[in-house]
Amino acid sequence: MRRFFHTAFATAGLMAALMTAAAAEPKTVTDVTGRKVEIDVPVKHVILGEGRQIYFLAALDREAPFSHVVGWRDDLAKADPETYAAYLAKYPEIAKLPVFGGMKDGTFDIEQAVALKPDVIVMNIDSKTATEEAGYIEKLAKVGIPLVYVDFRDKAMENTEPSMRLLGTLMGREQVAEDFIRFRAEQIRRVTDVLDKAKPTKPLVFVERAGGYSEDCCMSFGAENFGRMVEIAGGENMAKSLIPGTFGTVNPEQIIAANPDQVIVTGGNWQAYVPGGAWVGVGYGADLKEAQRKLKALTERPAFTGIKAVKSGEVHGIWHQFYNNPYQFVAVQQIAKWLHPDLFADLDPTATFKELHERFLPLPYKPGYFVSVKDQL
Amino acid sequence: MPHGKPILLTLLAFLLILVAITAGLSLGAAAVPLKTVWGVVADRLVPGSVTRDWSAGRESIVWDVRFPRVVLAALVGAGLAVVGAVLQVVTRNPLADPHLLGVSSGGACGAIVALLHTGMIFGLITVPLFAFLGALAATGAVIAVTRFSGRSAERLILSGVAVAFVATALSNLLIYLGDPRAVQSVVFWMLGGLGLAQWPHLLYPALVLFVSLVWLILRAREINGLAMGDETAATLGLPVARLRAQLFTVTALLTGVMVAFSGAIGFIGLMVPHIVRLFAGSDHVRVIPLSAAFGSVALVLADLAARTLMAPEDMPVGVITGFVGGIGFILLISRRNRG
Known part of the structure; x- marks a missing residue:
């Protein structure tokens, strides 16, 4: 009898150990900076270095995107209030999530982070310098908290796939990550295949980053991000040869001298940052009439005086947050449709975005992400 | 001073203003031929006076982008230099400049409130308006503290420095509490920049500069008396305390308006009056208008450097004035020591 109990206990212990191992096995992952990090996956508790990282987390876990989040930065509510409100309505518990300040610049309260006992901290690559200077990686490593970098902003087209794969591994959602990556690649090919075949003339495009956010004119993108999407x-x-990095500014004279065929202004509801500002408030369920009014007002600035794009009405507003999430392929489709309307007459970016929501995201799709000066609203 | 020298200096000043404005209009991030530049200007000032053989884009670059900026640079440069010239007498401190007495710090504080916290509630005029209100508040604070603690030149400086410290601390707090993404605009504003110049805005600084300049030139003899010291000025029958308060108020308002439209630009108000006095003597009948002229030249050229040295990036003009002014000041000091 005693032997039976011993055997039973041993078996139970072994099973428990195996189950624990299955639940969380140590795995070496590589983040987008090339760092090799050992993490017990799947992770149960995550700190998000930016609130807007929920864009990709939601795509990996549509049933309960916040179930593993133990802390985040407070930027989502400010930078994309409509999306935040929609998530809050569906998941009221997010109002109680601990909030970190300063994570955008790579600094945060390390004591608070340790107290929340996360299995991993996910940071954006643009926080890397500040995080390293503050010695956070070493400090966190001492208490067994790994930190990984992802990137959907700096070199978005290059780093979205590895970032999604990394997150899929961390969350134990590898298959969902692969499905998403496949869907994304298919949707981009719907643009690139047509262009490769038709080889159309490339219109000159000026992308204004966060037009109307401040009085300065004009912020833009270099070879990456929206610049690459174009x-x-x-x-x-237009700004590719003028801006050496991903982000920078362009002199108004150069916009007039370059005389772009099309202008694309990124925008969002930034009432929390710049109350009553001239920004173009496109986004989740946005008021497109108001967004169009503001877009038209931006064309009256000295930098846009007499340029081709303004004369022909080829001035467009697009959701700024496409610059910072894995849904950029929707932006690529919409931009392609603006630049080559004849080639992409059958392409429907709205339908693509709808499908993305239906297949991967917890929220229902609401239009409002794109607007043009010449749209009949 | 020889009789012909003031006339010569005045002619030189006008010539330099013309050269500076020509350079400011002709050079920039985009290449526009000199013939086109002056064709556009002539056509705008006297429609139909020249044959239009340029593109709408080039016309826009010259008239909508460069010209208002050059005019604003000239106005602000003149204003800051005049303020510096007068404050150096009012405070009896050769190191006095528009930023010494807390007015600029107050203006910066107001601008930060607009840029980071209220938003453009009054449209494009919001930042200048808030900056001016901040400068006005700082001026009021300095006057109040000076009245409370005695009206001497030393008290005025100490009051100004104290108000500047408080305003700067408040600005830093507002920056800390504000959105990190908008801080770039604040930094650019605080370092001084003329990139937001637009024709409708220029009326305010032009009007304030003109009225202040006329008033100060009419008071030039009294300023000369004040420059001799409080006792001498009182002996000459000048109401020293009242005159000092009036001069400070006018220069503070002038600074407030200039700072409101250009941000905090250093060294123009400190350097230019010294250079003018070096060549024109100490009579403020000459010093004030010549400071205005050479201040214009200095800032137009500094702004030209700011927008061409790192094109397409627009460097804050305060970086240029600080760099050139600092080196110039060192040379000035070493020359005086040798002399």
Whole structure:
């Protein structure tokens, strides 16, 4: 009898150990900076270095995107209030999530982070310098908290897939990550295949980053981010040769001198940052009439005086947050449709975004992400 | 001073203003031929006076982007230099400049409130308006503290420095509490920049500069008396305390308006009056208008450097004025020591 109990206990212990191992096995992952990090996966508790990281987390876990989040930065409510409100309505518990300040610049309260006992901290690559200077990686490693970097902003087209794979591994959602990556690649090919075949003339495009956010004119994108999206969509990014990095500014004179064929202004509801500002408030369920009014007002600035794009009404507003999430392929499709309307007459970016929501995201789709000066609203 | 020298200096000043404005209009991030530049200007000032053989884009670059900026640079440069010239007498401190007495710090504080916290509630005029109100508040604070603690030049400086410290601390708090993404605009504003110049805005600084300049030139003899010291000025029958308060108020308002439209630009108000006095003597009948002229030249050229040295990036003009002014000041000091 005693032997039976011994055997039973041993078996139970072994099973428990095996189950624990299955639940969380140590795995070496590589983040987008090339760092090799050992993490017990799947992780149960995550700190998000930016609130807007929920964009990709939601795509991996549509049933309970916040179930593993133990802390985040407070930027989602400010940078994308409509999306935040929609998530809050569906998941009221997010109002109680501990909030970190300063994570955008790579600094945060390390004591608070340790107290929340996360299995991993996910940071954006643009926080890397500040995080390293503050010695956070070493400090966190001492208490057994790994930190990984993802990137949907700096070199978004290059790093979205590895970032999604990394997160899929961390969350134990590898298959969902692969499905998403496949869907994304298919949707981008719907643009690139047509362009490769037709080889159309590339219109000159000026992308204004967060137009109207401040009085300065004009912030733009270099070879990456929206600049790269324009190139993929069959356009020539005006600021590519002027801005060495991903982000920078362009002199108003150069916009007038370059005389772009099209202008794309990124925007969002930034009432929390710049109350009553001139920003173009596109986004989740946005008021497109108001967004169009503001877009038209931006065309009256000295930098846009007499340029081709304004004369022909080829001035468009697009959701700024496409610059910072894995849904950029929707932006690529919309830009392609603006730049080459004849080639992409059958392409429906709204339908693509709807499908993305239906297949991967917890929220229902609401239009409001794109607007043009010449739209009949 | 020889009789012909003031006339010569005045002619030189006008010539330099013309050269500076020509350079400011002709050079920039985009290449526009000189013939086109002056064609556009002539056509705008006297429609139909020249044959239009340029593109709408080039016309826009010259008239909508460069010209208002050059005019604003000239106005602000003149204003800051005049303020510096007068404050150096009012405070009896050769190191006095528009930023010494807390007015600029108050203006910066007001601008930060607009840029980070209220937003553009009054449209494009919001930042200048708030900056001016901040400068006005700082001026009021300095006057109140000076009245409370005695009206001497030393008290005025100490009051100004104290108000500047408080305003700067408040600005830093507002920056800390504000959105990190908008801080770039604040930094650019605080370092001084003329990139937001637009024709409708220029009326305010032009009007304030003109009225202040006329008033100060009419008071130039009294300023000369004040420059001799409080006792001498009182002996000459000047109401020293009242005159000092009036001069400070006018210069503070002038600074407030200039700061409101350009941000905090250093060294123009400190350097230019010294250079003018070096060549024109100490009579403020000459010093004030010549400071205005050479201040214009200095800032137009500094702004030209700011927008061409790192094109397409627009460097804050305060970086240029600080760098050139600092080196110039060192040379000035070493020259005086040798002399």
